[in-house]
Amino acid sequence: MISLAGRDILHAWGKFVFTGMGLGLLIGVTLIMAGVYRGMVDDAKVLLDNSGADLWVVQQNTLGPYAESSSIYDDLWRSIKAMPGVKNAVNATYLTMQVHFDNHDVRTMVTGISYGGPGTAGWPPYLVAGRHITRSHYEAVADIATGFKVGDLIQVRRNHYNVVGLTRRMVSSNGDPMVFIPLKDAQEAQFLKDNDAIWQQRRRTFNNPEFNRAGFPGLIDAVIDDQSSNQFVNTVLVQVDHKYNIEETAENIRKWKRLTVYTRHQMEDIIVGKLIASSARQISLFLVILALVSAAIVAFIIYTLTIGKTREIAVLKLIGTKNSTIAAMIIKQAIALGLIGFVVGKITATFGAPLFPKHVLLEPADALRGLAAVIVICILSSIIAIRAAIKVDPAEAIGG
Amino acid sequence: MIDKGIRIAGLKKRYGFGDTAVDALKNINMYVKPGEVVGLIGPSGSGKSTLLKCLGAVIEPTFGKMMLGEEIIYDNGWLVGDIRALRRDKIGFVFQAPYLIPFLDVVDNVALPSMLAGASNYNARSRAQDLLKALEVEHRAKAMPSHLSGGEQQRVAIARGLVNYPPVILADEPTAPLDSERALIVIKILNEMAKKFDTAVIVVTHDEKIIPTFKRLYHIRDGVTYEEEGQGRGFE
Structure with missing residues (x-):
């Protein structure tokens, strides 16, 4: 059996490639957002690693x-x-x-x-x-x-x-x-402190009778000396x-x-769990929004492409094509769109990441997770189009 | 009993229920022999399209009997488990417009029903090539449908309808978009193919140009068929 999805993509490759490129830019931004978070965590770990300490003793x-x-x-x-x-x-x-x-x-x-x-x-x-x-x-x-x-x-x-x-x-x-x-x-x-602040502090100290007492020579000098050192x-x-x-x-x-003492593990928990936690939540929210927008775009494109083929789908059904074959065609097209988008997105992220002022760490595991997410999103997004295709009446191929 | 062809007896189709019910088909009786091309004519709203959809197993009749060859396919209910397979294997369709799949080349458009029926790509394409040769469009086998003329597209559509060697072909206004010369060529081809493959062909038409070519005609009026002798000799 020939691949109906593959033939349709080859026939309308321009539509798929350009839509995929648009989607790819969105996926690229998503990968970079994930990379920004990874970069923040990596920076935190680098800071701790480079300090060379086993323990941090603090107030x-x-x-x-x-x-x-x-x-x-x-x-x-x-x-x-x-x-x-x-x-x-x-x-x-x-x-x-x-x-x-x-x-x-x-x-x-x-x-x-x-x-x-x-x-x-x-x-x-x-x-x-x-x-x-x-x-x-x-x-x-x-x-x-x-x-x-x-x-x-x-x-x-x-x-x-x-x-x-x-x-x-x-x-x-x-x-x-x-x-x-x-x-x-x-x-x-x-x-x-700046010179004015030092001068004002000295004057206050000098005018304070507690520090500038008769019979205690050198006290005022000692207090001022203490105040100006750290x-x-x-x-x-x-x-x-x-x-x-x-x-x-x-x-x-x-x-x-x-004193409070932190081990390396505790310090990592503080930085990742507290210092960059709100940034991580913000990035997570962005990732969710970008995933939803990607899903909406894929759903809309695949739905539009499917509706544009209503007559062909009716003919396919009339000549005996199974609903599952038509559904597979739509899913394959959605996945192909996602794959084009992912490739464009990965290239965009790889070349775009160094342009960002902050460290963007693109991990291969994140790319694989992104790929899996893209495929899942594409499959889910094609459900609306599949429902529309299944509803197409083969009678539409016959006039009347 | 007949060996091949299609026989319809007392077929009815009712839309809706109760007071709003409409009887689109009231009493349809037809018999088309293998190798025969009959015309089905009638005014708009007479039930032609409904009949075609019933014959094509696209909609279910309400009452009556249909036989394909010796097999009873409908007797007050479908007797065939897989209607989709029935359409794929036993019925060929030729539409008013060719409705070729735009993203498949000519040979794959023709071979597709055969592939759907389980034939290997090689066998299906080989069969499609034979039909394209018989219809004199084999030189366009690798062309895309958008690069074909109207007449070539209709020939390809006929080849697609024939690729599974169905016992019956239903042609819905197949000459409507064609001029007189090309319309007659299409009807001639349908006659030749009917004879060559022993296929019963029912042509629904309004086309005054081709009505005189039929040897036998069915008029449909208010959901009832009336048989009459045609003037044509079927391109003998």
Whole structure:
């Protein structure tokens, strides 16, 4: 038996191809939307992977340092490092801000890293150009996505930093590229006030009789000095000795230091489940809407094509064609339309994804799921057309 | 008893119920021998199309009897389990317009009923080629229907009607869109094919050009058939 669907498609290939292309653009957008979500999850995992930490010690009862602000003293790391099972503990700060360069701003996550080297928690694990930070101040390593180059002079708040190295795929959970600077500089950047605010605070402190008391020389200077420095960091990144259990080490720190400690798994849950959850829901809703629109388009096109063949269907029925043969013809055409759309959509997504400002991760498994969804949608969409075709009376082929 | 052909006795068709019931066919009696072409004529609304639909097993009569050859296919109810297979295997259709399937080439248009009946593609196409040759359109076998002239399309439609060698062909105004010359050619072809394949052919027509060609005619008036001798000699 010849393929009626195949012959009809070949006969009206232009209609199918152009409709398929239109549908394909819609499918392409759907795949990119799924890719945006995957990219967000991937960014979150990359952030955690690149930190090199087993545990995140943060302010009590906060979801810091990525999902909420967290502030802990910058000398806590010493006592944490002395805990059993802790191989290394270092301070880190994270601040999402605009970095100024060459008359334009780049949105980045400025990360303050402690003294150390590659392999130390918080440090970029590898570079693609230049070298790591070797000085205590005014050097930076930037992700290549910032657009900075080695030797560029960037401005963070009031200070300028020399870009000495470049790294790749070091991004925040929002996809903002990271800029690594020394911890002290980062602390200053995080808490630094402008000159007017500093001057006003000094005047208030000076006029406060509690701080400026006769008989206590040096008190006012000590208070002002304390006010203009920052002793806080966002988190302590902990690397656990492989001989120790990570969960038990975390529990020890929680118990004895009265701080909140997250394992890698818990941190991933926070970022994926809380930080990007609303974005994920929004994207899911978009996916549902796009699926419904695709279904409506396929249903309309297939229904229109079927209604346009009413006389032929009547003739086919009159000469003995089974309803199932006609239904199969319609379903095959709907699937063919979907397949054309999927191929166009996949190509569109593959070539379009790099143009998006955020990381779009197109996973083969998602493409396969998309293909399955397209086929199911096409089959369901053809039901209306099949019902119309089955209702066609073979008598319509005979006049009268 | 007859060996082939079609016989209809006391056929009735009623639409609707009660006070609104309409008797489209009141008393239809026909017999068409194998190899014979008869004309079925009558004014508009006389029941021609209804009769054709009943004969073509497209609608079910209300009462009466129909026989195809020795097989009783209707006796106050269908006696055939698969009406679709009956239409496919035992009845050929030729329509007013050719109604060829636009996305199939000529040979597949002709071969399709045979493929639907279960013949292999090769056998069905081979049979279609033979018929196209008999109807002198074999040179257009690979053409698409839209590339054929009206006369060629009608020949292809006749070939499609004959491809399963049905005992009866129902032709609904087959010459309506054709000029006199081509109309006579189509009727001649139907006569030749009827003889060649031993097929009973019923031609429903209004066409004054072809009515004189029939040897036998059935008039239908108010749902009742009246048989009369025709003037034609059936292209003998």
